[in-house]
Amino acid sequence: MLGGMALRPLDATLVRVVLLMRALGWVWLMVLGVVTLVTKPDGQAQLVIGSMVVATAGTFMTIVAGRRGFLANPVYVGADGLLTIALALVGPLADVGDFIAGGYPASWLFIVAYASNTTVAAIVGAGAAALFAAMHVVLGLGATRAYGSIQFLVIAVVVGWGFDALRRQERLRLVAQEELSNEQARAARLEERSQIAVRLHDSVLQTLKLIRSSSDDASEVRYLARAQERDLRRTISDYESPFEQSFRARLLDIQGDIEEMYRVEVDQVIKDDAEMDEQLEVLVAVTRDVMSLAVSEDGARKIDLFTETSGPLTRTNIRTAPTDGAATAVSDHLAARLDEVGGTVSVRDAPGPSREVVVTVTR
Numbered sequence: 001m002l003g004g005m006a007l008r009p010l011d012a013t014l015v016r017v018v019l020l021m022r023a024l025g026w027v028w029l030m031v032l033g034v035v036t037l038v039t040k041p042d043g044q045a046q047l048v049i050g051s052m053v054v055a056t057a058g059t060f061m062t063i064v065a066g067r068r069g070f071l072a073n074p075v076y077v078g079a080d081g082l083l084t085i086a087l088a089l090v091g092p093l094a095d096v097g098d099f100i101a102g103g104y105p106a107s108w109l110f111i112v113a114y115a116s117n118t119t120v121a122a123i124v125g126a127g128a129a130a131l132f133a134a135m136h137v138v139l140g141l142g143a144t145r146a147y148g149s150i151q152f153l154v155i156a157v158v159v160g161w162g163f164d165a166l167r168r169q170e171r172l173r174l175v176a177q178e179e180l181s182n183e184q185a186r187a188a189r190l191e192e193r194s195q196i197a198v199r200l201h202d203s204v205l206q207t208l209k210l211i212r213s214s215s216d217d218a219s220e221v222r223y224l225a226r227a228q229e230r231d232l233r234r235t236i237s238d239y240e241s242p243f244e245q246s247f248r249a250r251l252l253d254i255q256g257d258i259e260e261m262y263r264v265e266v267d268q269v270i271k272d273d274a275e276m277d278e279q280l281e282v283l284v285a286v287t288r289d290v291m292s293l294a295v296s297e298d299g300a301r302k303i304d305l306f307t308e309t310s311g312p313l314t315r316t317n318i319r320t321a322p323t324d325g326a327a328t329a330v331s332d333h334l335a336a337r338l339d340e341v342g343g344t345v346s347v348r349d350a351p352g353p354s355r356e357v358v359v360t361v362t363r
Contacts (some may be wrong), residue, residue, distance in 0.1 A: 010170040013032035014163060015066045020116050021107040025057040028102030029087070036091075036100050044093070048100065057085050062111070072115035081124075084108040086194060086320050088132070107134070109156045125156020167332040208317040245276035247284075249312075251307060254288040258303070262295045270311040279280045279341045279361040280314060286334050286345065290357045294328070298355075312363045320357045330357070 033052045037045055058080065065071040088101040105128060113121040120151060229354035248270050249287040255266045274280060287305070294300040301319035307316045330338070330345050343361040 008170070009353035010338070011338060014114055014166070015071060016106075018071065018110045019063055019066050020228060021103070021110045022059055022062045025103030025105075026055055029100065029104050030102075032102045047090055047093055051087050051100065054083065055087055058087075058104075071111065075114045077111055080108055080111060081308045085131070088135070102343040105152065106155050109152060110159055113156065113160040113163050116160070118157065121155065121156040121160030125153040125160075128152040128156070146226045151236065154214045186321055209343050229267070235248070243273060243275045247276055247280050247309070248273040249306070250276060250280075250284045251287070254284060254291070255305070258288070258295065259292050261292075264295055264300065266291065266305055267303070268307070270307045274363075275310050277363060279343065279363045282337050282341050282343060283314060283359055283361045284340055286330055286343070286359050289330050289334050290318045290359065291320075291343075294318070294355075294357075313360065314363065315358060315360045317356055319350050319354055321354045323333060330359075 019130050030052055033048050036048055043087075061076075062071070062080070065073070065076050070076055084101070086107050087104055091100040109121065109125055109128065112124045116124075129149045130150040132152060133147070136149065155347070251268065251270055258264065258266055276284075291303050291305070294303060298320060302321060304319040305316065306319075309313070335345065338361070340358070341361060343359065345360075346358045348356050
């Protein structure tokens, strides 16, 4: 992260390299400027000081460009190049007889390499080398110094090639990472299919076999079919739910527990789903307790369960047809837990000889 802008790791590293080189180039220019003011006081000090101020402003803009994400903008790169040429001319114009731009021109080539590629950087580097060589000749600084301008071409080619090589490696890494992710996704899908096949084999096929062997016992066949329906619903819920700890799945679990334990039917309608939390844990526990008491103490043989989640409010309606009076709706310790999480429970008569318990929590 640079200045609030998210960059890929490699790009962020390249930006830091460019900023570092610009900072070093600025330090070099400042040192040469101070030395020039001290050793050549007859020159035009105003121009030297002005170049130091302009170089400082240019360095600040480079930092801003790196942080704001426009370091590779052609307009910025061109403007920085013109500024670099102006700084290179300060020495001769100030009549101090040499260049005092320091490493500023070289740092501009880093910006060019970052903003383009090896070819463009080489062309720009060759142009810079030719320009500085011509300036050396015009100023009479000697052929040797003019030949030394080849350094700009060398810097441009090396830095451009290095940046391009790193970018190629980054692209290869990203492609490999994408292929690995796709392969992992394919493996996950195959694993899911395998799990479905295993569950179908272990449940549906086994149940059908049991139904075939119990065909003379209508109640047993009904129970087996009911259990298989419940298991399929639970399997489908597992694969459909986006939640790691699914509220719907927990309700299906307690439905299965009650039906297995008491051999009763629990018709369940569940609207929406949610991630389990403390309030829903209490709601599930209370719902289980209400159904268990309805069967074990009231003798209910059938339970209708309706659950709805609307925003922060979750409500379960448990309707039973008691045969042996009216047992306590919920045990004392669960009622206390429900009260702790701000939930409520109420009991009301339903049409026919039925009773309905309403449990509500607000999350």
